[in-house]
Amino acid sequence: MRVEMTMKKRATSALGETHVSVANVMATPNANVRFWIITMLLVLIGLATLKLR
Amino acid sequence: MLLALAQWLAEDVRTFSVFNYITLRALMAAMTSLLISFMVGPWMIRKLAAMKIGQSVRSDGPQTHLIKAGTPTMGGALILTSVAISTLLWADLHNAYVWVVLLTTLGVGAIGWVDDYRKVVHRNPDGLSAKAKMFWQSLIALAVGLFLLQHASLPAHTELIVPFFKHLVFPLGALGFIVLVYLVIVGTSNAVNLTDGLDGLAIMPTVMVASALAIFAYVAGHAGFSAYLGEPAIPGAGELAVFCAAIAGAGLAFLWFNAYPAEVFMGDVGALALGAALGTVAVIIRQELVLFIMGGVFVVEAVSVMLQVSWFKYTKKKYGTGKRILLMAPLHHHFEQKGWKETQVVVRFWIITMLLVLIGLATLKLR
Numbered sequence: 054m055r056v057e058m059t060m061k062k063r064a065t066s067a068l069g070e071t072h073v074s075v076a077n078v079m080a081t082p083n084a085n086v087r088f089w090i091i092t093m094l095l096v097l098i099g100l101a102t103l104k105l106r
Numbered sequence: 107m108l109l110a111l112a113q114w115l116a117e118d119v120r121t122f123s124v125f126n127y128i129t130l131r132a133l134m135a136a137m138t139s140l141l142i143s144f145m146v147g148p149w150m151i152r153k154l155a156a157m158k159i160g161q162s163v164r165s166d167g168p169q170t171h172l173i174k175a176g177t178p179t180m181g182g183a184l185i186l187t188s189v190a191i192s193t194l195l196w197a198d199l200h201n202a203y204v205w206v207v208l209l210t211t212l213g214v215g216a217i218g219w220v221d222d223y224r225k226v227v228h229r230n231p232d233g234l235s236a237k238a239k240m241f242w243q244s245l246i247a248l249a250v251g252l253f254l255l256q257h258a259s260l261p262a263h264t265e266l267i268v269p270f271f272k273h274l275v276f277p278l279g280a281l282g283f284i285v286l287v288y289l290v291i292v293g294t295s296n297a298v299n300l301t302d303g304l305d306g307l308a309i310m311p312t313v314m315v316a317s318a319l320a321i322f323a324y325v326a327g328h329a330g331f332s333a334y335l336g337e338p339a340i341p342g343a344g345e346l347a348v349f350c351a352a353i354a355g356a357g358l359a360f361l362w363f364n365a366y367p368a369e370v371f372m373g374d375v376g377a378l379a380l381g382a383a384l385g386t387v388a389v390i391i392r393q394e395l396v397l398f399i400m401g402g403v404f405v406v407e408a409v410s411v412m413l414q415v416s417w418f419k420y421t422k423k424k425y426g427t428g429k430r431i432l433l434m435a436p437l438h439h440h441f442e443q444k445g446w447k448e449t450q451v452v453v454r455f456w457i458i459t460m461l462l463v464l465i466g467l468a469t470l471k472l473r
Contacts, residue, residue: 082449086306086365090358097136104129 108195128327131196132320132347136355139192143184143359151363151370154178159226161371167303168434168442177368180222181360182376186215188356189349189383197348203390204345206253210386213246214295215379222373233374243292243382250386251287255280262338267392269399269469272336290394291385297404298381299374300411300436305366307438307452311459312380313357315400318463319387320350325470326391335470338392346387353383366449400466403459410437 112125124130154160160176190208197204221234258264264283268274278286302308325331327344357380363369372380381404388397398405414435422428433443441451 080367082366087362090362093358094140097133101133 107199109198128324128344128347132324132351135192135196135348136351138195138355139188139352140355140359142188142191143356144362146187147181147184147359147363147370150181150184151178154180154370157227161373162225162231168439170442170448174368177371179226179371179373180219180375181363181370182215182218182372182374182379184370185353185356185360185372185376186212186379188359189352192352192355193349196352198345201342201345202253202257203342204349206250206390207346207349207383207386210246210250210291211379211383214243214382215375217242218299218374218376218378221378222375226373240292243295243378244288246382247288247291248284250291250389251284254287254390255283258283260338262392263340265338265392266394267338269393269396269466270473272473286394287389290389290397291382293408294385294388294397294401294404295378295381297401297408298384299377301404301407301438302372302377303436304438304442304448304452305368306361306364307455308377308380309357309361309364309372310452310456311401311403312384313354313361314456314459314463315384315397316350316353316357316387318400318467319384319391319393319397320347320354321467322393322396322470323347323350323387323391326393336473337470340391343391346390349383350387353380366452396466396469399469400459400463402462403455407436407438410440411435 109125109131112122116122116125155178159178159180161174161179163171163175190212193204193208199205217234217239221239224230225233255264261277262275264278264280266276266278266286268276298308298312301311322337323343323346325335325337326340327342327347329339329341331337332339360370360372360376364372384397384401388394410432414430414432417431418428432440434440438451438455442448446454
């Protein structure tokens with residue numbers, strides 16, 4: 054009962070988005086690579102601001 | 107397609123003339139192919155799994171790979187579809203080079219498709235015979251060579267340009283040029299295919315090399331930049347930046363599903379086609395040797411197989427028993443046999459490619 058109550062108070066299944074992904078049965082390398090891809094896209098968007106204004 | 111629409115709209119609303127910029131269209135092409143792959147990917151993987159189009163794993167390969175048997179394959183069709191749609195939407199369709207790279211990529215992709223289809227659907231372990239595969243690849247590569255030779259308007263368009271040296275070029279002549287085009291397209295196509303043996307190993311270097319080639323294509327197509335950097339000016343080649351960006355976008359989205367543990371493999375339909383695409387872009391913009399540097403991982407993988415097979419045959423003929431140079435070929439399996447984890451091999455090969463791409467990009471300025 055105590056555990057259930059504690060779980061209900063959590064916004065995500067673990068702390069840190071990477072741990073959420075891993076806790077949701079995504080393999081660690083898979084989570085790593087997907088976070089790298091997201092970062093690459095964000096960097097590209099950042100670089101695009103050089104030209105797009 | 108959208109460029110023509112934007113140019114028509116720009117007659118009334120000047121804002122639409124912004125789509126004349128190759129840089130913007132390249133960015134849009136990357137985003138379009140990325141979104142198409144992201145949206146269609148999960149559906150396609152489910153469809154491939156439902157149709158039982160699963161990869162067969164070589165029995166003489168690493169034992170750790172046996173669990174990969176049955177993973178959906180032919181995901182390269184997703185990449186090719188995204189790249190084709192994106193290129194047709196954002197590139198200038200009056201540009202002959204765009205059609206050359208698009209048709210070459212789809213043509214070689216069709217060869218890979220037939221090979222994969224026979225292997226996984228017809229359960230024919232041989233797929234398309236090596237001779238037939240080589241014949242069709244050669245035919246396409248020679249057609250590209252002849253077309254480029256016909257359209258060469260300057261000596262620089264058929265010369266072999268040596269990176270890092272400002273004035274070192276080798277005139278190849280018609281025959282030499284066609285042989286070079288043939289070797290680059292067929293060689294790159296097969297090298298990428300050989301590299302595609304671990305999750306994410308082939309696609310990420312392809313994305314990196316395609317991104318770098320996009321920069322080279324943009325420079326080659328820009329009279330000012332090419333003159334400033336001492337690169338050969340190839341009028342119209344700038345549009346290839348749109349195509350390369352589409353490959354980069356689709357490749358990144360594919361990596362999302364292909365990262366270890368892979369949900370889908372690209373198969374020959376993807377690997378052969380992407381290799382041919384890189385090779386074709388490189389020969390059009392006269393950067394074959396730079397491709398050789400940037401695609402060093404592909405080169406080493408292909409050479410490792412050639413050396414292993416040649417040495418084995420030679421020693422078998424001479425001593426009666428075949429000897430091996432590597433623990434297993436291609437090279438990535440050798441490192442796995444040495445005890446590296448699959449993800450370690452993949453990420454380390456990515457790091458090497460990153461460095462090689464940086465060296466390749468440095469040739470823009472250092473000559």
